Amino acid sequence: MVLTQRAFWEARGRSPALKPVVFALALVPLAELALRLFGLGLWGALGVNPIESIVRFSGDWALRMLLVALAVTPLRLLTGLAWPMKLRRMLGLFAFFYAALHLAAYVGLDQGLDWARIWADVVKRLYITVGMAAFAILLALALTSPKAAVRRLGGRRWQALHRLVYPAAVLAVVHYGLMVKADLTQPVIHGVVLALLLAARPALKSWRGRRRSGAEGRVRTAGRGL
Amino acid sequence: MLIRRRRPWDMPESAVTPKEVYLSRRAFMAAAGAAAAAPALLAGGREAEALVARPGVREALEPIAETQWSTVGPNDKLTPFEDVTSYNNFYELGTGKGDPKANAEQLVTEPWTITVDGACGKPGKLSYDDFVKPHALEERIYRLRCVEAWSMVIPWVGIPLGEALKRFEPTAQAKYVRFETIHDPKMLPAQRSGVLDWPYVEGLRMDEAMHPLALLAVGLYGEVLPNQNGAPLRLVVPWKYGFKSIKSIVRISFVEDMPQTTWAAYGGGSEYGFYANVNPTVDHPRWSQASERRLDGGSIFSMFERRDTLMFNGYDDVAPLYAGMDLKKWF
Numbered sequence: 001m002v003l004t005q006r007a008f009w010e011a012r013g014r015s016p017a018l019k020p021v022v023f024a025l026a027l028v029p030l031a032e033l034a035l036r037l038f039g040l041g042l043w044g045a046l047g048v049n050p051i052e053s054i055v056r057f058s059g060d061w062a063l064r065m066l067l068v069a070l071a072v073t074p075l076r077l078l079t080g081l082a083w084p085m086k087l088r089r090m091l092g093l094f095a096f097f098y099a100a101l102h103l104a105a106y107v108g109l110d111q112g113l114d115w116a117r118i119w120a121d122v123v124k125r126l127y128i129t130v131g132m133a134a135f136a137i138l139l140a141l142a143l144t145s146p147k148a149a150v151r152r153l154g155g156r157r158w159q160a161l162h163r164l165v166y167p168a169a170v171l172a173v174v175h176y177g178l179m180v181k182a183d184l185t186q187p188v189i190h191g192v193v194l195a196l197l198l199a200a201r202p203a204l205k206s207w208r209g210r211r212r213s214g215a216e217g218r219v220r221t222a223g224r225g226l
Numbered sequence: 227m228l229i230r231r232r233r234p235w236d237m238p239e240s241a242v243t244p245k246e247v248y249l250s251r252r253a254f255m256a257a258a259g260a261a262a263a264a265p266a267l268l269a270g271g272r273e274a275e276a277l278v279a280r281p282g283v284r285e286a287l288e289p290i291a292e293t294q295w296s297t298v299g300p301n302d303k304l305t306p307f308e309d310v311t312s313y314n315n316f317y318e319l320g321t322g323k324g325d326p327k328a329n330a331e332q333l334v335t336e337p338w339t340i341t342v343d344g345a346c347g348k349p350g351k352l353s354y355d356d357f358v359k360p361h362a363l364e365e366r367i368y369r370l371r372c373v374e375a376w377s378m379v380i381p382w383v384g385i386p387l388g389e390a391l392k393r394f395e396p397t398a399q400a401k402y403v404r405f406e407t408i409h410d411p412k413m414l415p416a417q418r419s420g421v422l423d424w425p426y427v428e429g430l431r432m433d434e435a436m437h438p439l440a441l442l443a444v445g446l447y448g449e450v451l452p453n454q455n456g457a458p459l460r461l462v463v464p465w466k467y468g469f470k471s472i473k474s475i476v477r478i479s480f481v482e483d484m485p486q487t488t489w490a491a492y493g494g495g496s497e498y499g500f501y502a503n504v505n506p507t508v509d510h511p512r513w514s515q516a517s518e519r520r521l522d523g524g525s526i527f528s529m530f531e532r533r534d535t536l537m538f539n540g541y542d543d544v545a546p547l548y549a550g551m552d553l554k555k556w557f
Contacts, residue, residue, distance in 0.1 A: 037526070046526065047312070047313065047323075047324070048312060048313035048323070048521050048523075049313060049323075049519070049521055049529075050526040050529065051519065051529055052376075054526075109526070109530065111532075112530060112531065112532060117514065120514065121513075121514065125512055125514075127512055178512065181374075181497075182321065182421050182422060182492065183317075183321035183421050
């Protein structure tokens with residue numbers, strides 16, 4: 001029974017529709033934002049302060065996509081399914097995409113391309129500094145995401161570089177928390193999800209390791225019994 | 227030689243609008259609508275007022291005295307009623323900008339009692355009517371600058387704060403006025419959370435409170451104040467950041483020492499000090515106050531341009547209140 005379920009889910013992963021479907025889903029927030037620009041949003045409107053709304057909306061989705069991308073490895077460890085890994089790069093690039101939108105909305109719409117004012121913000125305001133640092137990391141990871149970059153950097157160095165996604169996610173949550181005035185509910189929720197996703201990695205790895213050695217142990221005992 | 231400088235805020239509308247137009251404005255606007263009234267009023271240079279028309283959402287406030295002051299310039303377009311009443315900071319009704327409107331019915335404003343106590347000759351507990359009815363209502367069109375770097379232009383209706391306070395005969399010990407918002411966690415679920423230290427408290431120095439610009443608002447756009455805007459009685463101090471203009475007031479106390487106010491005490495003083503005068507040269511700890519975005523109901527493209535924030539939100543007449551004070555220290 002377990003095996004058939006597993007086979008069922010593994011088959012999902014082999015479907016050629018998998019990537020296009022996830023790609024389309026990840027574009028839904030962008031489509032919603034475009035609809036809101038014309039007053040046609042399905043789940044809300046840009047409202048009284050439309051520029052603030054766009055900055056917030058894109059920032060929210062950048063963080064959510066980052067958390068989704070970081071959920072891939074725990075999902076693989078938990079289920080043993082291999083195919084979620086095929087989506088990891090795409091989800092990470094979507095996180096970068098929404099972060100770039102967020103930054104562009106801040107620089108272009110909120111600050112009106114006033115570079116002096118933006119620079120003053122970056123150096124003076126901790127939440128902007130932290131947000132910029134997170135974006136700089138995501139940019140480096142996006143630029144080195146093609147397979148060619150993996151080859152050029154070498155697997156080990158590439159992996160070391162891409163582990164920076166963890167500090168980037170932490171910085172993103174800190175950026176959110178520093179920005180809000182009094183009600184920390186949303187930053188805390190995102191922070192807890194991130195903490196769970198990060199803690200799940202070592203926890204699930206050791207759990208997998210124990211299960212494997214346990215299974216080997218049982219095989220050996222069984223062999224001896226024969 | 228006595229030179230009397232003409233101050234924009236003490237110009238009654240009757241001084242700049244032909245009297246017939248002014249006197250008949252309310253009836254005329256109701257009958258003909260804002261568009262028809264606009265040309266006559268534009269001749270008087272009062273673009274903002276040409277747009278004041280009752281939205282018909284709340285009960286109309288009558289009568290409003292002739293002293294109808296506008297303090298706004300030709301670039302200050304009125305913020306639409308819909309925007310003034312759907313984008314609010316009123317944490318008692320929720321921390322999201324749309325929450326106060328969504329939860330407005332949680333706040334029950336009838337009956338309403340205002341307690342006046344402290345250093346005054348005639349303390350008392352007054353009903354809303356007993357507090358407000360002795361005064362003539364005035365319309366004041368003010369800019370409102372939020373500490374979050376956005377601003378609106380709002381036609382308030384209210385009574386001058388100084389005149390209301392004088393009735394209670396503050397004594398020489400009354401150096402400050404302390405205001406308190408309703409505290410009722412059973413009625414207002416948000417007050418069961420620890421987002422802020424309830425009740426919300428604000429305060430003014432006595433001379434600030436006596437300044438003719440300070441208003442106790444009971445309405446906006448010619449109608450009873452919507453709950454999300456701080457019904458039934460709120461402060462409006464246009465030269466200070468919006469959070470000083472405390473909403474839904476239940477207690478007014480004359481005190482000798484500077485009161486501990488909510489945002490000044492928040493996070494060990496990490497937000498703002500007691501004065502919180504609009505000041506483009508003193509930044510919020512986390513953002514610049516040098517410029518602001520005017521929320522005037524325009525499209526995203528018209529809001530693109532930020533405008534420079536003015537010292538005292540453009541109400542320079544209050545400057546003498548702070549003569550000799552280092553406003554970078556007393557922010």
